[in-house]
Amino acid sequence: MIDVHSHIIPGIDDGARTMEMALDMARQTVDAGVTHLVCTPHMHWGTFDNTKPVIKQGFDELVNEVDKAGIKLALSWAGEIRINEMVPIWFKEDKLPYLGTLDSKQVLLLEMPHSNMPAGLDQLFRWLRNAGVQPLVPHPERNRDIWKQPEKIQWLRNQGCLLQVTAGAFTGRFGDHVQRIAESMLENNQIDLVASDTHDTKRRPNEMGDAYKRVTALHSAEKAEQLFVQMPRKIVMSE
Template sequence: MIDIHCHVLPGIDDGAKDLQESIALINLSVEQGITRIVATPHIHIGIYDNNLKIINDAANIVRDELKAQGMNIELSVAAEVRICPEIILFAQQGLLPFIGDYQEKKVLLLELPSSHIPAGADKLIDWLLNFDIIPMIAHPERNRELQRYPERIKVFQQRGCLFQLTAASLLGQFGELPQLTSERWLKEKLYTIVGSDCHSIKRRPPKLLEARNVIAELIDEEYAQQLVHDFPNLISKRLFS
């Protein structure tokens, strides 16, 4: 399996608090059967002001420790970017970390607020697409407006956005509504990938294998494999070449 949404870099967002927890989370990922990880720390203006240098520096510390411990897993980096007007400037300046490529466009892991769809989101999506960037909407099932009005996902779907399901949503760890919403969209085959979105050993450990097994039972084995391996590999393979 390949995990292209997780928060395993130490001390730069609300994920792993230190190197010890980073390695512990990655160990759990290996035990799950994950062979490649794309670490995606938050970029959220004024809260997590991460950039490419901060992210790469943190990743190099983790890589050195993985090598020292002889751990057999590949680590690359991108970011989970909160939707905001500044994304346009970041894109123009080449400052956005992408999780890979799809249909000759860069793929940006884009996070909505948990409460609503911001005004102008459709126009920002259009601008990104015209700039050869495909947004992959992170865990849309956790957005409360989309939980109440799931048909509004079509604003993004009809534009060609991709969608990432968070494993814990499907497993009911964020409550009933995210779980029911994710089940509905799985049945519609809306999602492109499943990510662990793991943050910590105690609160939010990686549960990608458990989610994969639920999807295989709920839908079928082929779609489960596409979500945890085939599509993540297709999108992120440039990061590991």
């Protein structure tokens, strides 16, 4: 499996706090059946003011330690960008790190707040797509506006967004309500890929293996391969 969303680079966001924790996360990721992990620390203006050079430095240190520890895990890096008014400026200044490309567009992991769906999303999504950027929205199943109005999931798809559901949503880690939304999205063919969004080994572990089994049981092995392997590979291996 290829996991496109993780917070494993230590000390730069709310994920791994130490290199030791990051190595434990890498081992857990391998045990979950993941062969390639994309490191996507938060770029959240005013909270985690990460930049491409900061992420690259942390990534290089992580790769070195993973290699020294003999952990067989391919790594690459991008970022999880919180939606804000700076996104178009960051694009123009080449400050946005991308997961890869899909259909000639650069794929950007673009996070909404958990509490709501901000006004003006349609204009931002349209602007990005016109600029050659494909928005990939992570964990819509955990957004409170979507809890109130599940039809907004299809609205996001109608805006041209790809949607990534968290593996833990299928295992019940975020509660029954989130699990039901994830399962409904699966039934309605509204998921483009699944990723772990792992932050540590206990509270937010890598549950890709268990989620793969759950999707297989709920739908089919072919659908699990599509969401956990084929679509992530198509994006990430373009790089």
